[in-house]
């Protein structure tokens with residue numbers, strides 16, 4: 659089942675999504691990501707937000723070595739793979755239909771001795787969150803996951819659950835519609851949010867967020 663309906667007459671700008679694979683070089687590794695737009699839609703192609711976030715991570719802007727990282731809405735897994743190559747222990751998550759091809763991409767692109775530092779598992783925002791440790795991650799990553807208004811409340815709930823006061827969230831976003839900014843406004847009610855990077859060519863913003871201290875006054 660496709661996660662979005664497949665549109666045959668798509669715009670030329672989307673033609674790269676119809677390639678069977680996308681190739682990158684990060685952390686001195688050639689990365690070959692299998693894509694299958696017809697089968698899985700948005701979850702099975704590499705979005706610019708993932709490329710920009712991977713570049714940002716490779717720049718060393720956040721410490722990853724030995725850190726516990728969870729990626730939300732990983733799609734093809736590029737960001738999680740790069741985080742693992744940079745030394746993090748990564749839990750790479752998405753909805754169930756995306757997991758097979760996600761696992762294949764992870765297995766294909768990580769050297770055998772690094773496979774233990776990346777796991778793939780289901781995380782549908784807002785559902786069965788107790789399967790994951792509350793506040794148990796140093797870093798939460800998300801590339802192009804702010805785009806479906808009907809998921810915003812569940813996505814926010816998920817971020818609040820996964821984050822401790824010291825967890826850093828990096829969201830790499832294309833702001834396509836006003837509603838995408840509305841999510842950032844929702845996020846700002848519980849998180850301190852700042853823009854830490856902007857790629858003008860790809861029009862991708864990276865936002866860093868950390869949970870605001872809870873007001874314990876009565």
Ligand SMILES: C[S@@+](CC[C@H](N)C(=O)[O-])C[C@H]1O[C@@H](n2cnc3c(N)ncnc32)[C@H](O)[C@@H]1O
Pocket residue numbers: 661700701702703704705706707708709730731732733734735752753756781782783800801802803805806809
């Ligand atoms: C635009 S794609 C981005 C994929 C990948 N992060 C990238 O940038 O290449 C959005 C991703 O969010 C996932 N997603 C959408 N709704 C979700 C939900 N309710 N729970 C978990 N993941 C979801 C989709 O399956 C998809 O992989």
